[in-house]
Amino acid sequence: MPVTLRLPAVLAKAAGGKTVHEARGATVGEVVGDVAGRFPELGPRLRDAKGEPYPYVIFYLDDEDIRFQQGFATPVPDGAEIVVVPAIAGG
Amino acid sequence: MPIGRPANELPPLSQDEILRYSRHLIIPEVGVEGQRRLKAARVLMVGAGGLGSPIGLYLAAAGVGRLGIVEFDVVDATNLQRQVLHGTKDVGRKKVESARDRIRDLNPHVEVVAHEAWLTSENALEIIRDYDLVVDGTDNFATRYLVNDACVLLGKPNVYGSIYRFEGQSTVFCTDEGPCYRCLYPEPPPPGLVPSCAEGGVLGILPGLVGLVQATETVKLIAGIGEPLVGRLLLVDALGMQFRTVKLRRDPRCPACGTREIKELIDYQQFCGIRGGEDETAGVPVLTVAELDERRRGGADLDLVDVREPHEWDIGRIEGARLAPLSSFADALRTFDSARDVVLYCKSGVRSAKAVRQLQEAGFKRVWNLEGGILRWSEEIDPTVPRY
Ligand SMILES: [Zn+2]
Numbered sequence: 493m494p495v496t497l498r499l500p501a502v503l504a505k506a507a508g509g510k511t512v513h514e515a516r517g518a519t520v521g522e523v524v525g526d527v528a529g530r531f532p533e534l535g536p537r538l539r540d541a542k543g544e545p546y547p548y549v550i551f552y553l554d555d556e557d558i559r560f561q562q563g564f565a566t567p568v569p570d571g572a573e574i575v576v577v578p579a580i581a582g583g
Numbered sequence: 584m585p586i587g588r589p590a591n592e593l594p595p596l597s598q599d600e601i602l603r604y605s606r607h608l609i610i611p612e613v614g615v616e617g618q619r620r621l622k623a624a625r626v627l628m629v630g631a632g633g634l635g636s637p638i639g640l641y642l643a644a645a646g647v648g649r650l651g652i653v654e655f656d657v658v659d660a661t662n663l664q665r666q667v668l669h670g671t672k673d674v675g676r677k678k679v680e681s682a683r684d685r686i687r688d689l690n691p692h693v694e695v696v697a698h699e700a701w702l703t704s705e706n707a708l709e710i711i712r713d714y715d716l717v718v719d720g721t722d723n724f725a726t727r728y729l730v731n732d733a734c735v736l737l738g739k740p741n742v743y744g745s746i747y748r749f750e751g752q753s754t755v756f757c758t759d760e761g762p763c764y765r766c767l768y769p770e771p772p773p774p775g776l777v778p779s780c781a782e783g784g785v786l787g788i789l790p791g792l793v794g795l796v797q798a799t800e801t802v803k804l805i806a807g808i809g810e811p812l813v814g815r816l817l818l819v820d821a822l823g824m825q826f827r828t829v830k831l832r833r834d835p836r837c838p839a840c841g842t843r844e845i846k847e848l849i850d851y852q853q854f855c856g857i858r859g860g861e862d863e864t865a866g867v868p869v870l871t872v873a874e875l876d877e878r879r880r881g882g883a884d885l886d887l888v889d890v891r892e893p894h895e896w897d898i899g900r901i902e903g904a905r906l907a908p909l910s911s912f913a914d915a916l917r918t919f920d921s922a923r924d925v926v927l928y929c930k931s932g933v934r935s936a937k938a939v940r941q942l943q944e945a946g947f948k949r950v951w952n953l954e955g956g957i958l959r960w961s962e963e964i965d966p967t968v969p970r971y
Contacts, residue, residue: 500820501749501750501822502747502748502783511823546772548768548770548771548772550768552829552830555827555828555829555830556830557829557831557832575827575829577752577816577818577829578772579724579768579771579772579777580745580747580750580751580777581721581722581723581724581727581745581747581771581777582633582745582746582779582783583632583633583720583745583746583790
């Protein structure tokens with residue numbers, strides 16, 4: 493069963509105009525890599541040159557912060573939802 | 584646990600106040616004690632803009648006794664689409680003055696303290712010290728880290744909200760047990776990566792939604808009722824009209840609230856990588872709007888290129904220009920002729936400087952950046968071109 497990667501609207505433009513993406517992968521990093529592979533512009537917005545997450549783009553696996561689990565190596569259960577939350581500062 | 588003074592030290596309500604707040608007084612969870620807590624409360628709003636407007640209006644209406652406002656800005660016509668604290672007649676006035684007048688009219692029982700300044704590492708502790716809690720309605724990363732660190736150092740809750748285009752985030756940071764802003768975002772994005780509302784736009788209603796979440800949390804904290812938004816980050820998606828919360832945890836390695844290695848306020852501009860502000864345009868050859876006007880009047884053959892996005896082009900453009908958006912500029916390179924003079928412009932000159940650099944890297948020599956962009960062209964040459 494695929495998992496869902498949910499992007500903020502601000503990143504949709506780099507992802508074919510869509511915020512919700514079905515993807516495959518055993519870990520959060522693989523799921524991110526699957527979607528980033530389809531949209532070359534999106535990859536650098538989600539992870540740095542070493543393939544690691546940025547300190548200002550946070551990934552939640554079923555509403556839990558992956559930094560308090562195993563980061564991109566965190567295993568992803570079937571049907572899980574990953575939400576991407578970038579820092580914004582507008583007011 | 585409500586914040587503020589013990590119940591026997593709370594100020595009494597006058598007959599006028601009892602009438603005004605009667606719809607609060609008849610809710611058992613608020614009641615007379617809750618209303619007296621609101622009256623005793625001292626709340627500092629940082630920013631009286633998009634978020635600060637609904638926060639200020641509703642906290643004043645709810646009867647918060649002292650409302651401090653830190654704001655140095657002046658009301659601009661482009662604010663009015665969302666900053667409902669200010670009116671058309673206030674354009675050009677200081678926001679703190681406009682806010683004070685509006686709040687005085689709304690509820691004369693509220694004491695408004697105007698701090699007409701930008702919050703800085705020099706004044707933040709001094710200002711925040713006298714308040715029970717802070718509501719963060721600022722519009723930049725540097726001030727958000729500053730507010731956070733000051734709140735951690737002083738032990739004041741920080742009711743946080745931020746917005747961009749159609750989406751918002753809100754939570755309560757810096758409580759005794761909860762996480763702080765640095766636990767969530769240990770480092771800011773590099774300057775320029777995340778556009779501000781001035782650059783990227785914002786749906787005018789969105790700060791109303793998110794600001795009222797902040798105002799609601801503020802009232803709950805003061806009255807000590809409900810489940811505060813601590814340890815949860817509320818994500819607001821206005822387009823999908825979905826609200827969801829994700830879990831926030833306190834990070835034991837956090838330099839502010841974890842290891843506490845941050846013992847005083849730092850240089851937040853430097854922390855956020857902001858050096859001179861105009862850095863991105865440094866070293867790029869420029870043409871002033873007066874020079875461009877003169878060359879066009881002289882019949883010069885030049886390629887005037889607008890690198891903004893199509894939706895900005897629709898708002899207005901410089902006559903005779905063609906559109907080649909920066910977002911797909913690489914594809915447009917083949918449309919340039921290296922034998923012709925090329926002048927690039929955008930809204931204010933930052934994006935077009937990047938486009939000039941791309942052309943230079945592609946070997947073009949006769950390329951200039953229009954200084955100040957279409958905004959300056961409108962100001963100094965052709966006022967029929969709309970400002971936005
Ligand atoms: Zn922290």
